[in-house]
Amino acid sequence: MREDDAFFHEARRRGLRSRAALKLEAINARDRLFRNARVVVDLGAAPGGWSQVARSALPSDARVVALDILEMEPLPGVEFIRGDFRQADVLERLEASVTRRAVDLVMSDMAPNLSGMKVNDQARWRELADSAAGFALGTLEHDGAFLVKLFQGEETESYLRVLRERFASVVVRKPAASRKQSSEIYALARGPRNAGGAVDNRASLPYSTLGATNAATE
Numbered sequence: 082m083r084e085d086d087a088f089f090h091e092a093r094r095r096g097l098r099s100r101a102a103l104k105l106e107a108i109n110a111r112d113r114l115f116r117n118a119r120v121v122v123d124l125g126a127a128p129g130g131w132s133q134v135a136r137s138a139l140p141s142d143a144r145v146v147a148l149d150i151l152e153m154e155p156l157p158g159v160e161f162i163r164g165d166f167r168q169a170d171v172l173e174r175l176e177a178s179v180t181r182r183a184v185d186l187v188m189s190d191m192a193p194n195l196s197g198m199k200v201n202d203q204a205r206w207r208e209l210a211d212s213a214a215g216f217a218l219g220t221l222e223h224d225g226a227f228l229v230k231l232f233q234g235e236e237t238e239s240y241l242r243v244l245r246e247r248f249a250s251v252v253v254r255k256p257a258a259s260r261k262q263s264s265e266i267y268a269l270a271r272g273p274r275n276a277g278g279a280v281d282n283r284a285s286l287p288y289s290t291l292g293a294t295n296a297a298t299e
């Protein structure tokens with residue numbers, strides 16, 4: 082049995098909705114993402130594997146707010162918003178459901194439909210990852226954490242640089258359940274530096290603006 086299949090079968094045997102759930106479990110085992118968390122936002126949540134992991138790791142009175150452009154089968158204890166995260170009205174609905182500066186963890190497993198054309202694909206994941214970072218910077222509390230999926234390529238270093246400028250610490254993870262041949266990696270950033278900043282998921286948020294010392298958001 083291939084290693085990949087083993088993860089797939091493990092996820093299915095345990096009633097997890099995705100093999101991606103095992104990636105989050107592995108990151109959590111190492112980085113204790115859910116410790117003391119009360120509000121968790123799951124971007125790109127469908128079919129719901131990450132939300133399942135979050136829900137089972139959190140106390141029953143903690144909240145999990147999940148969002149996806151696709152429909153997701155309801156999960157007990159998970160609030161779901163359906164919509165494209167890049168759209169202003171969708172962001173407004175999400176913002177309305179959480180209190181500013183009171184989100185403990187924003188996690189984004191959002192992935193664009195990859196075309197196979199490197200330049201386009203890099204621009205697409207970058208757009209989603211920038212949007213997620215803007216949202217995290219605007220909503221996380223001061224010691225909150227932001228976990229985001231990236232695809233290795235020409236945009237990776239510049240995106241990590243932006244995260245390092247805007248968060249107190251940044252580490253990169255490649256959990257075993259992530260296929261070795263996949264360019265996917267995860268960045269975990271803690272401690273947003275722009276406490277009090279604006280929520281901004283504009284896909285067009287220029288990297289230089291996002292990276293500039295607080296100019297855009299304070």
Ligand SMILES: C[S@@+](CC[C@H](N)C(=O)[O-])C[C@H]1O[C@@H](n2cnc3c(N)ncnc32)[C@H](O)[C@@H]1O
Pocket residue numbers: 098099101102124125126127128129130131132148149150151164165166167190191192193209
């Ligand atoms: C890899 S899957 C997420 C798997 C999920 N973490 C799980 O464990 O079940 C990526 C998800 O990102 C979503 N997505 C991609 N672009 C999006 C966008 N602009 N807004 C919201 N969701 C998006 C896709 O619909 C897809 O469900």
